[in-house]
Amino acid sequence: xxxKHVTVIGGGVAGLSAxxxxxxxxxxxxxxxxxxxxxGHAIRLACKATDxxxxxxxxxxxxxxxxxxxxxxxRLFTNARIENMRQNQGFHYxxxxxxxxxxxxxxxxxxxxxxxxxxxxxxxxxxxxxxxFYALNPQLCRSAHDEDCQACQHGCPENAIRLDAETTQEACxxxxxxxxxxxxxxxxxxxxxxxxxxQNVITNLxxxxxxxxxxxxxxTPEGKVVQNIAFIQCVGSRDAKLNHLWCSRICCGSxxxxxRLIEWRQPDIVVTFFYIDIQxxxxxxxxxxxxxxxxxxxxRSIPADIFEGNDGRLQVHFADSQTQEGKEATFDMVVLAIGxxxxxxxxxxxxxxxxxxxxxxxxxxxxxxxxxxAAGTATGPMGIAESVASAESAAWSTIRYLxxxxx
Amino acid sequence: MSAxxxxxxNNTLTAGIAQDLINSDIDLVxxxxxxxxxxxxDLVDVARKNQGLELLTQSRVSACRGSVGHFTVQVTTGQQVxxxxxxxxxxxxxxxxxxxxxxxxxHPAASIVSLxxxxxxxxxxxxxxxxxxxxxxxxxxxxxxRETTPENTRRAMIAAQNCQKAGKRAYILTGxxxxxDQGLEQLYRQARAAxxxxxxxxxxxxxxxxxxxxxxxxxxDDEIAxxxxxxxxxxxxxDEMAQPTSYxxxxxxIFELETDPxxxxxxxxxxxxxxxxxxxxxxxxxxxRNVTSQRExxxxxxxxxxxxxxxxxxxxxxxxAWAEIDLGSCIRCLTCHRLCPYSAVxxxxxxxxxxxxxxxxxxxxxxxxxxxxxxxGIEGFNMDARMPEPKGPNNGADYMPTIFxxxxxxxxxxxxxxxxxxxxxxxxxxxxxxxxxxGSLSLNHLLTGFRSGADGILVLTCHTDNCHARxxxxxxxxxxAMLQDQFAEIGFDKDRLQVGTLAANMGMAFIEIVxxxxxxxxxxxxxxxxxxx
Numbered sequence: 038x039x040x041k042h043v044t045v046i047g048g049g050v051a052g053l054s055a056x057x058x059x060x061x062x063x064x065x066x067x068x069x070x071x072x073x074x075x076x077g078h079a080i081r082l083a084c085k086a087t088d089x090x091x092x093x094x095x096x097x098x099x100x101x102x103x104x105x106x107x108x109x110x111x112r113l114f115t116n117a118r119i120e121n122m123r124q125n126q127g128f129h130y131x132x133x134x135x136x137x138x139x140x141x142x143x144x145x146x147x148x149x150x151x152x153x154x155x156x157x158x159x160x161x162x163x164x165x166x167x168x169x170f171y172a173l174n175p176q177l178c179r180s181a182h183d184e185d186c187q188a189c190q191h192g193c194p195e196n197a198i199r200l201d202a203e204t205t206q207e208a209c210x211x212x213x214x215x216x217x218x219x220x221x222x223x224x225x226x227x228x229x230x231x232x233x234x235x236q237n238v239i240t241n242l243x244x245x246x247x248x249x250x251x252x253x254x255x256x257t258p259e260g261k262v263v264q265n266i267a268f269i270q271c272v273g274s275r276d277a278k279l280n281h282l283w284c285s286r287i288c289c290g291s292x293x294x295x296x297r298l299i300e301w302r303q304p305d306i307v308v309t310f311f312y313i314d315i316q317x318x319x320x321x322x323x324x325x326x327x328x329x330x331x332x333x334x335x336x337r338s339i340p341a342d343i344f345e346g347n348d349g350r351l352q353v354h355f356a357d358s359q360t361q362e363g364k365e366a367t368f369d370m371v372v373l374a375i376g377x378x379x380x381x382x383x384x385x386x387x388x389x390x391x392x393x394x395x396x397x398x399x400x401x402x403x404x405x406x407x408x409x410x411a412a413g414t415a416t417g418p419m420g421i422a423e424s425v426a427s428a429e430s431a432a433w434s435t436i437r438y439l440x441x442x443x444x
Numbered sequence: 445m446s447a448x449x450x451x452x453x454n455n456t457l458t459a460g461i462a463q464d465l466i467n468s469d470i471d472l473v474x475x476x477x478x479x480x481x482x483x484x485x486d487l488v489d490v491a492r493k494n495q496g497l498e499l500l501t502q503s504r505v506s507a508c509r510g511s512v513g514h515f516t517v518q519v520t521t522g523q524q525v526x527x528x529x530x531x532x533x534x535x536x537x538x539x540x541x542x543x544x545x546x547x548x549x550x551h552p553a554a555s556i557v558s559l560x561x562x563x564x565x566x567x568x569x570x571x572x573x574x575x576x577x578x579x580x581x582x583x584x585x586x587x588x589x590r591e592t593t594p595e596n597t598r599r600a601m602i603a604a605q606n607c608q609k610a611g612k613r614a615y616i617l618t619g620x621x622x623x624x625d626q627g628l629e630q631l632y633r634q635a636r637a638a639x640x641x642x643x644x645x646x647x648x649x650x651x652x653x654x655x656x657x658x659x660x661x662x663x664x665d666d667e668i669a670x671x672x673x674x675x676x677x678x679x680x681x682x683d684e685m686a687q688p689t690s691y692x693x694x695x696x697x698i699f700e701l702e703t704d705p706x707x708x709x710x711x712x713x714x715x716x717x718x719x720x721x722x723x724x725x726x727x728x729x730x731x732x733r734n735v736t737s738q739r740e741x742x743x744x745x746x747x748x749x750x751x752x753x754x755x756x757x758x759x760x761x762x763x764x765a766w767a768e769i770d771l772g773s774c775i776r777c778l779t780c781h782r783l784c785p786y787s788a789v790x791x792x793x794x795x796x797x798x799x800x801x802x803x804x805x806x807x808x809x810x811x812x813x814x815x816x817x818x819x820x821g822i823e824g825f826n827m828d829a830r831m832p833e834p835k836g837p838n839n840g841a842d843y844m845p846t847i848f849x850x851x852x853x854x855x856x857x858x859x860x861x862x863x864x865x866x867x868x869x870x871x872x873x874x875x876x877x878x879x880x881x882x883g884s885l886s887l888n889h890l891l892t893g894f895r896s897g898a899d900g901i902l903v904l905t906c907h908t909d910n911c912h913a914r915x916x917x918x919x920x921x922x923x924x925a926m927l928q929d930q931f932a933e934i935g936f937d938k939d940r941l942q943v944g945t946l947a948a949n950m951g952m953a954f955i956e957i958v959x960x961x962x963x964x965x966x967x968x969x970x971x972x973x974x975x976x977x
Contacts, residue, residue, distance in 0.1 A: 061754050084947035090910035094714050099858060099948035146868045164949065165861030252953050275629050282630045284623040314644070316594075316624035320712040320734075321705040323591050337646040337667075359647060361670060396630065417626045422717040423743075429718060430746035436753075437467075 041439050044069065044128065044211040046383065048113060049077020050421055051413020051428040052217035053101040058432035060110040064439070067211065068105070070115045073137060073172030074162050076102050077219050078242065079421050081163050083249035085294040087301040092319045093294050094421030101425070102166040116172075119383070122214075128408070129210045136202035138178075141169035143197035150189040150198065155179070159189065163249075173198075212442070213408045213435045216400055217428065218380040220414040223273030223281075225373045229342040230269065237351055237370045238343060241268075241291045244372045248295060254303040255370070259349060263306065263369040266299065267353060268292040269340055270312040274376035274418075281376060283397050286418040288374035290318040293329055295372075300332060309334040309366065311355060343371060377418040402431065408442070410434050447471055449752055450517055450528060452505060452695065453536030454478050457730040457741045459486035461536060464749040466494050473498040473528060475505060475519055477691055504691065508533075508698050511788060511801035512725025532725040534748050535695055535709060539686035539731040547589040548682070553658035556680045559584075559599050566606040579678035582607050583662060584616045586683045588645065592618075594625035595736035596683055601628075601635045603681070608638050615641045615675060617650055617662070625737055686734055699726050700787045702914060708734040715912040719747050722914060723787050724801045727751055765819055765880070766802035767809055769795060773816035780808035780817060785914035805913035806884025810923075815888075819880065845899040845965035846873040849958065850885055853878045854912055855948050856904030862951030863958070870955070871962045873899070882906070883916025890927055890941065894973050900940040900965045902957065907945045917945065937968050 041064050045052045048070030056066040074080070080102065082095040105111050114134055122130035139150075139159075150159050150171065158177035162170040179186035180200045190198040222242060225232040232238050236258050239247075247255065255263040270292060274285040293315075296308045310333055318325060337358040344352045350367050357364040379398035393401045395417065402416040412431035413424040447470070451462055454476040465472050476483070480501045483491075491497050500519060507518035515530040543558045545551050562582075584600045586592050597618075604614035616635075621644065623629045636642065643650075643666065650664035662675040688696070688707045696703055702711035702722045709728040710716050719727040729744040730736075766788075769780070774795060781789040788801035789808065797808070797817075809817040851857040857878040864870060879885060882905030893901045903924050905917040921943050928938035944957045 058750060080949070082949075084907075084950050086907040086910065086945070086947060089908035090714065090906070090947075092712060092714050092909075094717070095949055096855065096910070096947040097714055097717065100854065103858060103948075146865050162865065163862075165858045165865060165951070167865075170865040249949060250952055252956050275623070277633070282633060283626070284629050286624045289624070314620040314623065316620070316622060317591060324705070326591060335646065337644075358667065361668065395626075422714070423740075426718050426740075426743045426747060429750055430743040433746040433750040436750070440468075 041065070041213075041443075042067070042211040043213045043215065043435060043439075044119070044130070044209070045215045045217055046119065047077070047217035047219055047413070047415065048072075048075040048115065049217060049219045049413060049424075050079045050098045050101055051219070051415070051424040051431075052077075052215070053098075053105045054425045054428035055215050055217060055412050055432045055435075056111045057101060057104055057108065058429045059435065060108050062436055063110070064436075065110050065112075067112045067114065067132075067209070069117045069119055069132065070113070071118050073116050073160065073169075073174075074164075074167050075105070075113060075115060076164055076166070078222065079424070081242070081246055081249075082291075083245045083295070083298070085248070085298045087297055091294050091297065093290065097421055097425065099164055099166070102164055106166050106168075119209075124408070127210050127212050128214055129208070132207050132209045133204060134207075135175060135204045136199075137169050138173040138198055138200055138202055139169040139171045140197045140199065143195045144169050144171055145195055145197075146170055147194065149192055149194060153188045153192040155186065155188060212439055213410070215428075215431055215435060216383075216409065216411040216415055217413045217431075218383065218400075218415045220377040220418065221380055223376040223378050225272050225375050228272055228373070230272070230340070230371065230373055231343050231345065231351075232373060235343065235345045235351060235371075237345075237349065237368075239370065239372055241288060241295065241372055241374045244295055245291065248298060252302070255299055255306075257349070257369060261369065262303070263299075265307045265309075265368045266296075266370045266372065267309045267311060267351075267366070267368045268296065268372045268374060269353075270310065270315075270374045271339065272373040272375050273378065275313060276376075281378070281397075283376075283418060284316060285374075285376040286316060287377065287420045289316040290420065292372065292374050293318055293325070296333060297329070307334070308332070309336060309368070311336050311338055311340055311353075313337070313339060377414055380415045402427070405434075406438070408438055410438075447531050448473060448529065449532045449534060450475060450505075450515075450530045451534045451536065452476065453534075453538070453729075453732070454482070454487060455484050455536065455538050455731070456486045457745060458536045459484060459490045460741070460745045461534060461729065461748050462487070462490050462497070463493075464745055465752055466490075466497070468749060468753045470752055473500065473530070475500040475503045477502065477504050505695060505698055509790070511790065511798040512723070513800050515725065532727065532752060533699065534727045534729060534752065535692075535699075535732045536729040536744075536748075537689065537692050537695065537732045539692070539708070539734065540689045541684040542687045543682050543684055544589065545682070548585060548652050550652060550654055550660065550680070550682075553654070555658045555660055555678070556682060558682055559596060559603065559684050562603050562607075562679075562681050563599060566603060566610070579612065581613045581675070581677045582615070582679045582681060583660075583675055583677040584614065584681045584683075586616060586618045587622060588617060588619055588650070588683075590683075590685060591620065592622055592683050593736055594622040594628055597622040598625065598628055598631060598737070600681070600683075601631050601640070604640045605635055605638050608640055615643060615677070617643045617645070617664075619645050626739060686731065686736065692732060699723065701726065701728075702785075704734065706734060708732065710734075711914070712909070713912075713914070714910060719744055719751065722785055724803075764799065765804035766799040767797045767804060767806065767817050767819045769797060770816045770818070771795070773814045775814055775816075777813060779811050779813065783807055783811055785916070803913065805881040805916055806879070807881065807913055807916050807919060810884050810886040810889075810919070815886075819884070843966065843970065844871070844873045845962055845970075846897055847871065847875065847900050847902060847958065847961060847965065848893045848896075848898040849874060849876045849902040849904055850879050850882065850889070850893075851876055851904045852882045852906055852917070853880055855906040855910070856882075856944075856946045856954065858948040859904075859946045859950045859954040862949065863954040866951045867955050871958060873962070874958060881911070881913045881916035882920035883911070883913055883918075885920055885923065887923060887927060890924070894940070894971060897973070898940075899968075899971045900942070900961060902961055903941070903943045904946055904954070904957070905943065907947060910947070936971075939964055939968065940971060
């Protein structure tokens with residue numbers, strides 16, 4: 038199928054997997070990623086192996102990215118967006134790309150710019166496939182907002198930073214589109230758990246980043262070793278008040294596997310789970326779960342609220358699942374297992390891209406004859422392995438569509 | 445080379461796969477042990493629509509030789525045996541649904557039915573009446589003694605709602621309600637609104653009894669109300685658990701497939717996600733790999749069609765590597781044949797490694813007692829030629845240990861690259877060497893490393909159960925341990941050889957391992973082998 042071209046919107050694990058599958062059929066693929074880094078949310082997750090692999094799939098994301106980077110049929114655009122998409126014998130759109138202000142060939146990852154930036158606008162990558170490894174967040178950068186700050190550019194010993202690089206626009210066309218725009222993490226600030234007010238209340242995504250940053254025990258920001266940790270499941274999922282009538286599916290796995298890793302690193306830690314129903318994790322869940330039940334406290338109760346004591350420890354109020362009486366427990370750290378919410382709708386192309394959604398607001402992944410397909414968590418909560426499968430499935434639908442339109 | 449696909453199965457998924465492959469102009473032969481009259485209606489439909497479809501009923505696969513692109517599969521139909529030339533195999537066989545009466549202290553009786561049986565009587569609205577009219581109260585026991593699946597939970601909730609519609613009273617007793625699939629939380633809310641009573645158990649269990657008339661009595665303390673309750677259902681519905689059928693077990697043996705802990709066709713290894721197995725050209729779908737939901741079946745169907753119509757040859761042949769046996773040195777010990785995790789070593793009158801099935805892990809090359817196997821296509825796989833030059837002072841105050849880190853190209857090597865981004869000041873004496881799999885390192889490689897000037901060698905491999913080559917990491921650990929024992933005997937410090945496990949995203953852990961190792965080598969001083977050269 039020579040000379041056909043597919044645009045994949047979103048460079049997470051689903052987008053990359055779809056592109057790789059399509060490339061095997063000699064199709065040319067452009068992947069458009071809005072952030073500076075490819076790999077989506079999943080590439081920031083930790084490997085949660087203890088003495089053996091726990092099959093979280095985090096390493097698969099890395100593998101997909103490295104394969105995509107080497108694939109001559111795949112072009113990867115980061116810091117990019119599409120606008121003004123129209124359908125007329127194929128798809129036509131403008132691709133806007135904000136350049137990376139950091140030159141990957143010059144940057145030596147010395148990290149001086151991190152200290153120089155007054156706004157903390159320099160972000161670092163998480164994968165060896167992230168080029169450049171340092172990137173500038175235009176939302177935070179003063180220079181991007183017409184302010185006269187050039188601290189990083191002046192201070193960079195390698196002259197790798199160019200703040201004046203211009204945004205470019207290019208007219209593009211393609212024969213099919215795959216929406217792999219991923220999920221929006223639930224923002225737990227509206228829940229009564231003190232997120233952003235209490236520094237020891239963190240999300241499971243933040244916990245994963247902490248876990249991959251060190252191989253030692255888990256520490257609070259004050260430098261204390263965490264001895265007592267709680268996980269609150271279903272924050273922003275299975276929540277009728279929010280009208281979030283879905284299970285986010287990955288959080289039980291993330292929390293249970295993270296807890297096992299923490300316990301493996303510091304065996305005397307006390308772990309408590311607040312939950313509604315524990316969902317299956319991996320292929321051998323019975324064994325995995327009975328092991329966890331022997332090690333952790335399981336409270337079938339969703340806490341009402343959290344307060345911070347004078348010592349910085351967190352008091353969690355909940356209904357005891359055995360007596361149904363109000364109870365209070367104190368933890369050094371509380372992890373909120375936040376839900377996966379529908380992706381942000383693409384702006385500026387409502388007319389052309391028919392983004393039919395499910396009742397929950399995710400993109401419907403049913404077969405389309407329009408040439409627009411969807412893959413990964415944009416279509417509903419799912420884990421890494423299923424995102425890959427969903428992407429390959431969407432790639433097949435795309436190939437069939439291209440065959441039909443060729444005939 | 446034949447381009448024919450052999451499809452094994454007899455269900456809706458098999459029919460879907462068949463139609464999808466036919467639509468893609470792929471030559472197909474379908475084989476199932478069942479009789480024509482027992483064919484799935486969907487399959488009958490596909491056969492009617494596609495008159496040319498080669499459909500072998502009452503036919504079992506009895507043997508298989510060869511590898512992807514040219515399997516020779518023996519199919520037995522009654523007394524007749526035929527050989528088929530096949531390019532790829534797809535297994536979509538059903539699983540056996542096991543009902544565990546004894547786990548609940550029950551035995552088979554008219555008052556107890558399975559999820560499947562209740563579904564059959566209530567599958568259509570008109571048939572609801574055919575449920576035993578005496579049966580007024582139904583209790584579903586789902587995921588109580590064992591964890592269940594979201595699919596069984598979905599089925600129970602739909603069946604319970606249908607019972608409720610027919611004027612029955614339905615209870616669902618469960619441990620963890622498995623709502624981890626699309627639409628299930630909504631279905632749960634609907635079911636509750638329809639009046640179905642859900643009772644969940646977390647730290648207590650219901651007590652089940654069966655009297656002489658097979659009447660089931662269920663007693664429990666409700667965990668929320670804290671009060672004792674008793675149910676005497678007219679009909680008790682039990683959860684099912686999927687198990688591989690004996691035919692599926694035969695297929696696993698015939699096709700030399702790795703299995704998961706429950707004995708299904710796909711190992712519990714992240715490198716086998718999707719419909720892949722340890723063997724190139726053998727795909728497994730749906731119940732054969734123990735996935736149950738319709739959504740997953742649809743995805744499997746698409747992925748099988750995708751992989752089935754993918755060109756088997758990679759688009760750039762020069763990038764492909766594989767192992768080759770020098771038949772002049774080979775003594776036919778068959779070590780490689782027994783060891784190959786991908787069953788890529790074919791033994792006929794001659795012995796040969798099939799390039800398309802070979803994943804170039806190098807396990808065979810490392811283990812071959814005659815060193816008769818080379819992995820071609822990997823630049824300089826010959827390790828002697830790849831040993832880097834040691835750099836930095838060999839002794840004194842500025843002593844900088846030379847470290848060779850042999851890194852698995854899938855895990856530790858990218859971790860090492862990430863480490864360089866995170867901490868540009870890695871030890872000066874560190875040399876990172878990518879290898880296809882840690883299992884490809886022979887004792888000779890390690891010894892050559894020390895001879896070439898390494899003060900210490902790190903073997904960095906994948907975590908247990910994460911090796912693409914199944915047990916390459918384990919082989920590497922065993923080999924290193926063996927060498928460490930020998931070092932201890934000859935008085936060479938065994939700390940100079942260390943094994944670590946890493947994933948591709950563990951840059952920080954890579955840094956910690958390397959610095960820790962360098963510290964130890966500084967304590968030990970130069971190995972002394974370099975100066976003797």
